[in-house]
Amino acid sequence: MIQEQCATTDKSCQGECKVTAESESPVNPSASDNIFSKIDEARHIWEEHGEQLLSDPGIKSALNDLSHAIEDNWALMRRLKVVDLCGRCATEIEGGGCCGAGIEEWYDSFVLLMNLMMGKEIPQKRLDKTGCLFLGPTGCLLKARFHFCINYLCHRIKDNLTQSELRELAAGNGREIYCGWVLENAIREKLETLQPG
Ligand code: SF4
Numbered sequence: 001m002i003q004e005q006c007a008t009t010d011k012s013c014q015g016e017c018k019v020t021a022e023s024e025s026p027v028n029p030s031a032s033d034n035i036f037s038k039i040d041e042a043r044h045i046w047e048e049h050g051e052q053l054l055s056d057p058g059i060k061s062a063l064n065d066l067s068h069a070i071e072d073n074w075a076l077m078r079r080l081k082v083v084d085l086c087g088r089c090a091t092e093i094e095g096g097g098c099c100g101a102g103i104e105e106w107y108d109s110f111v112l113l114m115n116l117m118m119g120k121e122i123p124q125k126r127l128d129k130t131g132c133l134f135l136g137p138t139g140c141l142l143k144a145r146f147h148f149c150i151n152y153l154c155h156r157i158k159d160n161l162t163q164s165e166l167r168e169l170a171a172g173n174g175r176e177i178y179c180g181w182v183l184e185n186a187i188r189e190k191l192e193t194l195q196p197g
Contacts, residue, residue: 035104035133039122042112049194054117059186063117066179070143073150073172080165082157087139089156098154099140101126104133107146110184114144147177 045053053059077083090097112122120143126133134142140149150173158166 035107036124038107038109039112039124041109042116042122045109045113045191046116049191050117052194053187053190056186056190059183059190062179062183062186063114066114066144066176066183067118069172069176069179073176076168076172080161080169082161082169085157085160089154090139097131098152099132099135099149101130101132103149106148107134110187111142111144111146111180113187114180114183115142118143120144144180147180150176 054063074083086097088096090099115122120141123134123136123141127135127137132140134140153166153169161169
Protein backbone atom coordinates (compact mmCIF):
# COMPACT_ATOMS: atom_id res chain seq x y z
CA MET A 1 0.00 0.00 0.00
CA ILE A 2 1.32 3.43 -0.87
CA GLN A 3 1.52 5.79 2.06
CA GLU A 4 -0.62 8.79 1.15
CA GLN A 5 0.93 11.40 3.37
CA CYS A 6 4.49 12.60 3.28
CA ALA A 7 6.26 12.34 6.61
CA THR A 8 7.96 15.71 6.33
CA THR A 9 6.68 18.61 8.41
CA ASP A 10 7.26 21.11 5.60
CA LYS A 11 3.58 21.68 4.84
CA SER A 12 4.42 24.56 2.51
CA CYS A 13 5.81 22.16 -0.08
CA GLN A 14 2.25 21.02 -0.94
CA GLY A 15 3.52 17.49 -1.46
CA GLU A 16 5.68 18.55 -4.40
CA CYS A 17 8.24 15.80 -3.82
CA LYS A 18 5.58 13.03 -4.17
CA VAL A 19 7.83 10.65 -2.29
CA THR A 20 6.47 7.90 -0.09
CA ALA A 21 8.19 5.51 2.27
CA GLU A 22 7.46 2.53 0.04
CA SER A 23 8.19 4.14 -3.29
CA GLU A 24 11.57 5.27 -1.99
CA SER A 25 12.80 1.91 -0.81
CA PRO A 26 11.59 -0.79 -3.21
CA VAL A 27 14.77 -2.82 -3.03
CA ASN A 28 15.55 -2.31 0.61
CA PRO A 29 16.01 -5.84 1.99
CA SER A 30 14.84 -4.81 5.43
CA ALA A 31 12.07 -2.40 4.40
CA SER A 32 9.44 -4.23 6.42
CA ASP A 33 11.43 -4.01 9.67
CA ASN A 34 11.19 -0.99 11.85
CA ILE A 35 14.10 1.37 12.26
CA PHE A 36 15.27 -0.15 15.55
CA SER A 37 15.76 -3.59 14.01
CA LYS A 38 17.65 -1.96 11.14
CA ILE A 39 19.87 -0.16 13.67
CA ASP A 40 20.46 -3.52 15.43
CA GLU A 41 21.29 -5.14 12.09
CA ALA A 42 23.83 -2.39 11.26
CA ARG A 43 25.42 -2.68 14.71
CA HIS A 44 25.59 -6.45 14.41
CA ILE A 45 27.38 -6.27 11.04
CA TRP A 46 29.69 -3.61 12.45
CA GLU A 47 30.61 -5.67 15.51
CA GLU A 48 31.04 -8.91 13.54
CA HIS A 49 32.80 -7.61 10.43
CA GLY A 50 33.81 -3.99 11.05
CA GLU A 51 37.55 -4.68 11.02
CA GLN A 52 37.40 -6.76 7.85
CA LEU A 53 35.27 -4.14 6.11
CA LEU A 54 37.60 -1.30 7.06
CA SER A 55 40.72 -3.19 5.99
CA ASP A 56 39.40 -3.85 2.48
CA PRO A 57 41.23 -1.43 0.11
CA GLY A 58 38.19 -0.90 -2.15
CA ILE A 59 35.94 -0.12 0.81
CA LYS A 60 38.55 2.12 2.40
CA SER A 61 38.86 4.15 -0.79
CA ALA A 62 35.05 4.35 -1.31
CA LEU A 63 34.58 5.41 2.32
CA ASN A 64 37.19 8.12 1.93
CA ASP A 65 35.51 9.37 -1.29
CA LEU A 66 32.11 9.46 0.41
CA SER A 67 33.47 11.29 3.42
CA HIS A 68 35.03 13.96 1.17
CA ALA A 69 31.88 14.26 -0.95
CA ILE A 70 29.79 14.83 2.19
CA GLU A 71 32.19 17.42 3.59
CA ASP A 72 32.40 19.25 0.23
CA ASN A 73 28.63 19.23 -0.05
CA TRP A 74 28.18 20.75 3.43
CA ALA A 75 30.78 23.41 2.55
CA LEU A 76 28.80 24.18 -0.62
CA MET A 77 25.51 24.38 1.32
CA ARG A 78 27.12 26.75 3.81
CA ARG A 79 28.51 28.91 0.97
CA LEU A 80 25.11 29.06 -0.76
CA LYS A 81 23.48 29.89 2.63
CA VAL A 82 21.24 26.82 2.43
CA VAL A 83 22.32 25.84 5.95
CA ASP A 84 21.27 29.28 7.29
CA LEU A 85 17.97 29.09 5.45
CA CYS A 86 17.15 25.62 6.79
CA GLY A 87 18.11 26.71 10.33
CA ARG A 88 15.81 29.76 10.14
CA CYS A 89 12.96 27.72 8.68
CA ALA A 90 13.25 25.07 11.42
CA THR A 91 13.44 27.54 14.29
CA GLU A 92 11.50 30.64 13.22
CA ILE A 93 8.69 29.45 10.95
CA GLU A 94 5.59 27.79 12.37
CA GLY A 95 5.48 24.22 11.01
CA GLY A 96 8.87 24.79 9.38
CA GLY A 97 11.65 22.23 9.14
CA CYS A 98 11.32 19.18 6.96
CA CYS A 99 12.91 16.49 9.17
CA GLY A 100 9.62 14.96 10.32
CA ALA A 101 8.90 11.87 12.39
CA GLY A 102 8.73 8.75 10.19
CA ILE A 103 11.47 9.70 7.75
CA GLU A 104 13.91 7.55 9.72
CA GLU A 105 11.88 4.51 8.60
CA TRP A 106 13.12 5.08 5.04
CA TYR A 107 16.66 4.26 6.14
CA ASP A 108 18.17 0.84 5.59
CA SER A 109 20.88 -0.92 7.53
CA PHE A 110 23.55 -0.14 4.91
CA VAL A 111 23.33 3.64 5.28
CA LEU A 112 23.33 3.20 9.06
CA LEU A 113 26.37 0.92 8.80
CA MET A 114 28.19 3.59 6.73
CA ASN A 115 27.66 6.01 9.62
CA LEU A 116 29.20 3.57 12.08
CA MET A 117 32.12 3.11 9.68
CA MET A 118 32.64 6.90 9.70
CA GLY A 119 32.65 6.99 13.51
CA LYS A 120 29.10 8.29 13.91
CA GLU A 121 26.79 6.94 16.59
CA ILE A 122 23.22 6.16 15.54
CA PRO A 123 20.74 8.10 17.71
CA GLN A 124 18.15 5.84 19.33
CA LYS A 125 16.20 8.41 21.31
CA ARG A 126 13.89 10.91 19.61
CA LEU A 127 14.36 14.47 20.86
CA ASP A 128 10.98 15.71 19.67
CA LYS A 129 7.98 13.51 18.94
CA THR A 130 7.24 15.40 15.70
CA GLY A 131 10.84 15.11 14.46
CA CYS A 132 12.92 12.44 12.77
CA LEU A 133 14.70 10.04 15.11
CA PHE A 134 18.03 11.27 13.76
CA LEU A 135 17.34 14.97 14.26
CA GLY A 136 19.52 16.63 16.90
CA PRO A 137 19.22 20.09 18.47
CA THR A 138 21.07 21.75 15.58
CA GLY A 139 20.28 19.45 12.67
CA CYS A 140 20.86 15.94 11.40
CA LEU A 141 23.10 13.75 13.57
CA LEU A 142 24.00 11.36 10.76
CA LYS A 143 26.91 11.83 8.38
CA ALA A 144 25.84 9.43 5.59
CA ARG A 145 22.21 10.10 4.69
CA PHE A 146 19.50 8.49 2.59
CA HIS A 147 19.25 9.99 -0.91
CA PHE A 148 15.93 11.70 -0.22
CA CYS A 149 17.46 13.64 2.68
CA ILE A 150 20.37 14.69 0.45
CA ASN A 151 18.26 15.64 -2.56
CA TYR A 152 15.18 17.27 -1.07
CA LEU A 153 14.92 20.97 -1.89
CA CYS A 154 11.83 22.78 -0.70
CA HIS A 155 10.42 25.79 -2.58
CA ARG A 156 12.08 28.20 -0.13
CA ILE A 157 15.50 26.94 -1.15
CA LYS A 158 14.57 26.92 -4.83
CA ASP A 159 13.23 30.48 -4.60
CA ASN A 160 16.38 31.74 -2.88
CA LEU A 161 18.95 30.30 -5.26
CA THR A 162 19.82 31.12 -8.85
CA GLN A 163 19.59 28.45 -11.55
CA SER A 164 23.34 28.19 -11.60
CA GLU A 165 23.49 27.73 -7.80
CA LEU A 166 20.78 25.06 -8.02
CA ARG A 167 22.83 23.25 -10.67
CA GLU A 168 25.89 23.44 -8.43
CA LEU A 169 23.86 22.00 -5.56
CA ALA A 170 22.46 19.23 -7.75
CA ALA A 171 25.99 18.28 -8.82
CA GLY A 172 27.18 18.14 -5.19
CA ASN A 173 24.16 16.08 -4.18
CA GLY A 174 24.66 13.75 -7.13
CA ARG A 175 28.29 13.19 -6.20
CA GLU A 176 27.37 12.41 -2.58
CA ILE A 177 24.66 9.96 -3.65
CA TYR A 178 26.95 8.33 -6.21
CA CYS A 179 29.76 7.86 -3.65
CA GLY A 180 27.25 6.31 -1.22
CA TRP A 181 26.09 3.91 -3.94
CA VAL A 182 29.68 2.87 -4.75
CA LEU A 183 30.40 2.26 -1.06
CA GLU A 184 27.20 0.27 -0.57
CA ASN A 185 28.08 -2.00 -3.50
CA ALA A 186 31.59 -2.53 -2.15
CA ILE A 187 30.19 -3.41 1.30
CA ARG A 188 27.61 -5.80 -0.19
CA GLU A 189 30.29 -7.59 -2.23
CA LYS A 190 32.57 -7.94 0.77
CA LEU A 191 29.78 -9.19 3.01
CA GLU A 192 28.93 -11.87 0.48
CA THR A 193 32.44 -13.26 0.93
CA LEU A 194 32.19 -13.01 4.74
CA GLN A 195 28.65 -14.31 5.06
CA PRO A 196 28.41 -16.95 2.29
CA GLY A 197 24.99 -18.44 1.60
S1 SF4 B 1 17.84 11.62 8.55
FE1 SF4 B 1 18.65 13.61 9.04
S2 SF4 B 1 18.25 14.89 7.22
FE2 SF4 B 1 16.97 13.06 7.04
S3 SF4 B 1 15.00 13.67 7.93
FE3 SF4 B 1 16.20 12.69 9.58
S4 SF4 B 1 17.24 14.40 10.62
FE4 SF4 B 1 16.52 15.15 8.63
